Amino acid sequence: MPNRPRVGSLPSVRRLPSYLHLLRELDGVESVSSTYIASKLRLDSIQVRKDLAITGVLGKPKVGYPVKALILSIEAYLGWDNAAEAFLAGAGNLGSALLGYDGFARHGLSIIAAFDANPDIVGRTINGKQVLHIDRLPGLAKRMHVRMGIIAVTAPAAQRVADLMTQAGIRAIWNFAPVSLSVPEDVVVQDEDLASGFAVLSVKAAKWR
Amino acid sequence: MPNRPRVGSLPSVRRLPSYLHLLRELDGVESVSSTYIASKLRLDSIQVRKDLAITGVLGKPKVGYPVKALILSIEAYLGWDNAAEAFLAGAGNLGSALLGYDGFARHGLSIIAAFDANPDIVGRTINGKQVLHIDRLPGLAKRMHVRMGIIAVTAPAAQRVADLMTQAGIRAIWNFAPVSLSVPEDVVVQDEDLASGFAVLSVKAAKWR
DNA sequence: TAGATTGTTAATCGATTAACAATC
DNA sequence: TAGATTGTTAATCGATTAACAATC
Numbered sequence: 087m088p089n090r091p092r093v094g095s096l097p098s099v100r101r102l103p104s105y106l107h108l109l110r111e112l113d114g115v116e117s118v119s120s121t122y123i124a125s126k127l128r129l130d131s132i133q134v135r136k137d138l139a140i141t142g143v144l145g146k147p148k149v150g151y152p153v154k155a156l157i158l159s160i161e162a163y164l165g166w167d168n169a170a171e172a173f174l175a176g177a178g179n180l181g182s183a184l185l186g187y188d189g190f191a192r193h194g195l196s197i198i199a200a201f202d203a204n205p206d207i208v209g210r211t212i213n214g215k216q217v218l219h220i221d222r223l224p225g226l227a228k229r230m231h232v233r234m235g236i237i238a239v240t241a242p243a244a245q246r247v248a249d250l251m252t253q254a255g256i257r258a259i260w261n262f263a264p265v266s267l268s269v270p271e272d273v274v275v276q277d278e279d280l281a282s283g284f285a286v287l288s289v290k291a292a293k294w295r
Numbered sequence: 296m297p298n299r300p301r302v303g304s305l306p307s308v309r310r311l312p313s314y315l316h317l318l319r320e321l322d323g324v325e326s327v328s329s330t331y332i333a334s335k336l337r338l339d340s341i342q343v344r345k346d347l348a349i350t351g352v353l354g355k356p357k358v359g360y361p362v363k364a365l366i367l368s369i370e371a372y373l374g375w376d377n378a379a380e381a382f383l384a385g386a387g388n389l390g391s392a393l394l395g396y397d398g399f400a401r402h403g404l405s406i407i408a409a410f411d412a413n414p415d416i417v418g419r420t421i422n423g424k425q426v427l428h429i430d431r432l433p434g435l436a437k438r439m440h441v442r443m444g445i446i447a448v449t450a451p452a453a454q455r456v457a458d459l460m461t462q463a464g465i466r467a468i469w470n471f472a473p474v475s476l477s478v479p480e481d482v483v484v485q486d487e488d489l490a491s492g493f494a495v496l497s498v499k500a501a502k503w504r
Numbered sequence: 505t506a507g508a509t510t511g512t513t514a515a516t517c518g519a520t521t522a523a524c525a526a527t528c
Numbered sequence: 529t530a531g532a533t534t535g536t537t538a539a540t541c542g543a544t545t546a547a548c549a550a551t552c
Contacts, residue, residue: 094498095518095519096495096519097518097519097520098519099491099494099495099498100491100492100494100495101491102491102494103473103488103490103491103493103494104473104475104488104490104491107450107473107474107490119532119533119534120533120534121532121533126475127475128475130520130521131533132520132521132522132535133519133520133521135533135534135535136519136520136535139535139536144534144535145533145534145535146527146528146533146534147526147527147528147532147533147534147535148527148528148531148532148533148534149528149532149533149534150533150534151534163498164494164497164498164501165497165498165500165501166497170497170500179391179392179395179396180392180396182388182391182392183388183389183391183392186388187388187389193490193493193494194497195493233500234500241316257500258496258499258500260492260493260496264312264313264316265316266313266335266336266337274496274499274500274502276492276493276495276496276499278489278492279312279313280487281312281313281316281402282308282309282310282311282312282313283309283469283485283487284312284402284404284469284485285308285309285311285312285373286305286308286309286485287467287469287483287485288373288374288375288379288403289303289308289372289373289374290467290483290485291374291379291442291443291466291467291483292373292374293483304542304543305543306542306543306544307543328508328509328510329509329510330508330509339544339545340509341511341544341545341546342543342544342545344509344510344511345511345543345544348511348512353510353511354509354510354511355509355510355551355552356508356509356510356511356550356551356552357507357508357509357510357551357552358508358509358510358552359509359510360510
C-alpha cells in the first residue's frame with residue numbers, strides 16, 4: 087500500500103515535534119504503538135494515530151509504527167531534513183539565547199548570521215558568531231539567498247526590520263516581537279509570543295492565588 | 296449595569312496579552328472600538344468583542360470601550376496586577392535570557408532567584424542576580440513561600456527539577472523543556488515549546504522551499 | 505434622527521473523541 | 529485462534545463567524 091502524506095491541521099503540526107523528540111529517544115527500537123506514544127506524551131491514542139497519518143507512514147495492527155520511518159517522515163514533512171539557513175535580527179537577551187541554542191540543528195534550522203543596531207552589541211561575538219550591523223542585512227540576505235528571518239528586536243523596531251527582510255527576499259519570518267507585522271502576501275509569518283503562554287499559566291494559577 | 300467577568304476560552308486568554316500591549320500604547324486615549332483593535336491586531340472585531348467580554352468591561356455603542364478600565368480589568372483577570380514571585384531553574388542560554396528580560400514586570404512576573412546544577416554557572420551573576428545551586432531551591436522555596444517555578448533546564452533533567460519544585464510547595468510551573476512533566480494534580484503546568492511554533496513556520500514555508 | 509457600534513443568539517466550521525470494522 | 533492495534537467513518541465538542549436587535 088502506498089504512503090500518502092496528507093495536509094495536517096495546525097494543532098497536529100504543533101504536536102509533531104514532540105513525537106519527533108520522543109521517537110529519537112527510542113534509539114534502536116523497531117516499532118512503537120500509538121498507545122505507547124500517547125501515554126508518554128499524555129495524549130489520546132486516537133489523536134496520535136490521526137496525527138501520524140499525516141506523515142503517510144502506515145502502522146501494522148498489533149505491532150505499531152516503524153520508528154525509523156516515522157522519524158524520517160516527520161522530518162521530511164516539516165522540511166527539517168535539510169536545514170533552513172536563517173538570519174537573526176536582534177542580539178539582545180532573547181536573540182543571544184536563540185543564537186546560542188545548539189538544538190536548532192535538530193530542528194532543521196541554522197542561524198548563519200546575527201544583526202543588531204545597537205553599537206554596543208555590533209561587533210561582539212556571541213557563541214562564535216559575530217554580530218553585524220543591521221544595515222548589512224539586506225545586502226547579505228540577497229547575496230546569500232537567505233529566505234528565512236528571525237525577529238528578536240523590540241516591538242517598536244520590529245516592523246522596520248520586517249520591511250528590511252522582505253525587501254531583501256526573505257520569505258519566512260519567525261517573529262518574537264509582540265506586534266502584528268505587515269508583510270507582502272507571499273511572505274509567511276509565525277508569531278511567537280511568550281506572554282500568551284504565561285497568560286494561560288496565570289489564569290490556571292489564579293485558582294489558588 | 297454591573298460588570299460580570301466570565302471564564303474565557305483558552306484561545307481568548309492567549310489573545311489577552313496582545314490586547315493589553317496595544318491598549319498600553321494608547322496612552323491618553325479615552326475610548327477604543329473593537330474595530331480599531333481588530334484592525335491593528337488583524338483579528339475579527341466580533342472576536343475582539345467576545346474576548347473583551349470576559350473582562351466584564353462594557354463598551355458603549357458608537358463610542359467603544361474605556362481604555363483605562365480595560366487595561367486594569369485584563370491585568371486583574373490575568374492576576375498581573377500584583378507580580379507573582381518565581382524561581383528559575385536552569386541558567387543556560389534560555390534561562391539567562393528569561394532572567395535578563397525586564398519586560399516580565401509588565402506581565403506580573405518577578406524572577407527572584409535562579410538555580411543551576413552546573414558548577415561553571417553556579418555562583419555567577421546574571422543580570423544582577425546570583426545563580427545558586429539547585430540543591431538550595433527546595434529550602435528557599437519553602438522559606439520564601441514561592442509558588443511559581445520556571446523550568447529552563449535540559450529535557451533529561453526537567454522531571455527531577457519538577458519534583459524538587461512540587462515537593463517544595465511550588466504550585467505553578469512554566470515548562471520550557473520539551474517533555475511532558477508528571478506532577479501532583481493540584482499543580483498546574485504550562486508547556487512552552489519553541490519547536491512547535493517553528494514547525495508551523497516550516498510547514499507554511501514548505502510551499503516555496 | 506441616522507448611523508456606528510455593542511452584545512447576544514444562532515449558524516458554521518474545525519478539531520477532538522467515540523465507535524467499529526479490518527488485520528496482523 | 530484470540531486479542532491487540534490500526535485506520536476510517538460518525539458523533540461530539542468547542543471556537544469562530546454571522547446575523548441582528550439594542551442603544552448611544
